[in-house]
Amino acid sequence: MIQKMVLRGGGQHGGGSAIRRTRISFAVLTALGMALTTGVHAQSLETQAATGTAAPTESTVINLINLLVKRGVLTQQNANDLISQAQAEAAQAKAAAARPPVPLVAHAPTQPGDVAVPYVPQVVRDQIRDQVKQEVVAQAKAENWAQPNTFPDWVSRIKIDGDLRLRDQFDFYSPRNVTGLTNFAAVNQMGGFDFSGNSGNAAPPSINTTTNRSNLFSIRARLGVTAQVAEGLSTGIQLASGNDNDPVSTTQFLGGGFDKKNIWLNKAYISYTPTSWLNLIGGRFDNPFFSSDLVFDPDLEFDGFAANFRHALPVAADVTLFGTLGAFPVQYSDDNFPSNSPVKAGSDTKWLFAGQFGAEWKINETNRLKGAIAYYDFQNTRGSLSSPCALFLGATSCSTDNDAPDFMQKGNTLIALRNIVDNPNLAPGTTPQPQLFGLAYNYRLFDAKLEWDTKLMDRYKLRLDGEFVRNLSFDANQALHAPATPVNNFNTASANVSESDYRSGGNGYMFKVTLGEPDLVEKGQWNFSIAYKYLQPDAVLDAFTDSDFHLGGTNAKGYVIGAQYAVARDAWVSARYLSAREVYGPPLVIDVLQLELNARF
Incomplete structure (x- = not known):
């Protein structure tokens, strides 16, 4: 019809x-x-x-x-x-x-x-x-509206991301600071230094403590690729800039005669998610723990394996439990040590075994509380005095040279590692003493962190952070009565020191207030923050903590003020002022000003 x-x-x-x-x-x-x-x-x-x-x-x-x-x-x-x-x-x-x-x-x-x-x-x-x-x-x-089957399938499973930071930094030192502080990290890197003064050597390498540095221009560039290999299985690689292989900084200073800059492999990992609540990852990857820069620098990447879980409670959907377990090799001993002996030393790998458990509670639309406790066990970090070492007979190393850390900043208590035998053919006290240095303690850390997100006057976002850390292995008496006694962290700059002059501690804490958007994304977003940090010399490993506060390391206390403003989507300017001084020992005041332009994609 x-x-x-x-x-x-x-x-x-x-x-x-x-x-x-x-x-x-x-x-x-x-x-x-x-x-x-x-x-x-x-x-x-x-x-x-x-x-x-x-x-x-x-x-x-x-x-x-x-x-x-x-x-x-x-x-x-x-x-x-x-x-x-x-x-x-x-x-x-x-x-x-x-x-x-x-x-x-x-x-x-x-x-x-x-x-x-x-x-x-x-x-x-x-x-x-x-x-x-x-x-x-x-x-x-x-008209290129759509091109079905133009690209291979793997292209749709690739994600590229990156970021770039331009920074101008100013370092300010108090004129009352102590001078001549030994740079023990540089001593180890050069294979030892003769402190006897009988080898015609100049003074040992020292840390700058009095000369200001202005307009230190630098960049940080990172480029990463993530691929979805199969359902639940992904892999990622990231390249990053950096002056050297320093584990806590990807900053590359500009200048140097316009020379080319270094690129390092910063991340390389495989991640597997067998269920919605469990993720397994291995390789080199971002910090898997809920933590702040009190313990770990934000740029620190972890080598090893980790398992992360996250699961909402069935009886309380607003509460989510999370946790992390991990095993991370920190430093391998030299497999050819000692090089001039047919008998090689056994393996003494330094490990980090760690676990964390926490919960996140969404109280209501404007309040969220997140907290966790963690245990970080750095094994085999403590150095020990070697067996008698007759370097004058041609030995090129001593039995505990492998105890010297691959990387240090400053602050941890150190001991001399080599028990050097005097040359009987020389007058007493004239035998060269090329020393290496190791840590006086193991580091078994208990860490507790709490974070509260709310709103101020129902309008401005407000975040309160707090963290406390304690080195459960710290024992000043143990260090003082060991065969090798401390060589730093004395309350005087004099060479004539006694046990009563030794000062250290195993505690650290941090408080921080952030007003505004914590993570800037959209144009016009902003935040302002102020923090106070207190870190005794042996509270954490100085190698891995914040490299900007007090210019790295421990034995520091002070405040950090910062502000950020997003000038476009995923682009923002920021300014930070970090003021820190020593907790124990001779005066060492270091202030740092950082002005930055950041962009990411």
Whole structure:
């Protein structure tokens, strides 16, 4: 049965705008016109047979075409072509034999703006749809709307990210600071230094404590690639800048005669998520623990393996439990040690075994509380005095040289590692003493951290951070009565020191307040923060803590003030002022100002 369908006009919006948004080719409109002409002609014959009146068979098509021109779908030229074709089809139809009349069911327009459109058979509509689809796909390919199967499948599973930081730094030293502090890290890196003064050597390497440094321009550049290998299995690689292989900094100073800058492998890992609540990762990767820069520098990457879990409590959906277990090799002993002996020393790998357990509670829409306790067990870090070492007989090393850390900053209590035998052919006290230095303690850390996010006046985000750390292995008496006694952390700069001058401790803590958006993303976001830090000499390993506060290491206390503002999406400027001084020992005040421009993608 052929029927008429009523289209609501809807003015210049609604259906008209929908039609204008569709790209319909001339060929498609021609097909539509032919279909409508055929339908109109059939209806015209039926009406004429039923009523005995003659109406122009092409009138409905012409009205429809004129309406499409009026709505902006067709140009006048295309409309004229379609009208000509409709008239020709109508003339051919009039010459055909009339069919028996068929009852009509018509729905006349009932409202101003309604349009009567003849019914189009399903088969014709399917043909029009298929033709439109083919032409749209062809046009999309031609105009680069979509290119199916143009790229291999692996491209869709690759993600590239990175960031760049430009920094101008100023280091300020108090004129009252002590001078001549030995740089023990540099001593170890040069393979030892003769402190006897009988080898014609100059003074040992020392730390700058009095000369300000201004406009230290630097960059930090990082570029990473993450690939989804299979469902639940991914891998990642990141390259980063850096002056050297320092584990706590990717800063690269500019200058140096415009020489090329270094690029290091900063991350390389494989991650596997067998279930929604468990993730396993191995290689070199970001810090997997919930912690601050009190214990670990933000740039520190971990080598080893870790398992992270996170699971919401079924009885309290607002509470989520999380935790981490990990094993991390910190330093391997030299497998060819000692090099001048056929008998090699056994392995004495320094390890970090760590575990953390915590919970996050979403109290309401504006309050969130997150806390965790952790245990970090650094094994085999403590150095020991070697067996008698006759370097004068040609030995190139002593039995405990492997106890010297690969990397140190400053602050931890140190001991001499070599028990050097005097040369009997020399006067007493004149035998060279090229020494290496190791740590006086093991470091088994208990750490507790708490973070509260809320809003101030229901408008400004506010974050409160607190952390406490305690080295459970710290024992000053143990260090003082060991075969090798401490060589630093005395309350005087004099060379004549006694046990009563030794000062150290195993505690540290931090408080921080951040007002504004903690992590800037959108343009116009900002934050302001102020923090206080207190870190006794042997609270944590000085190698891995914040490299900016007091210019790295432990035995420091003071405050940090910072502000950030997002100048564009994922781009922000920041300023930080870090003021720190010694906890124990002779005066050492160091202030640092950092001005930065950051961008990420």
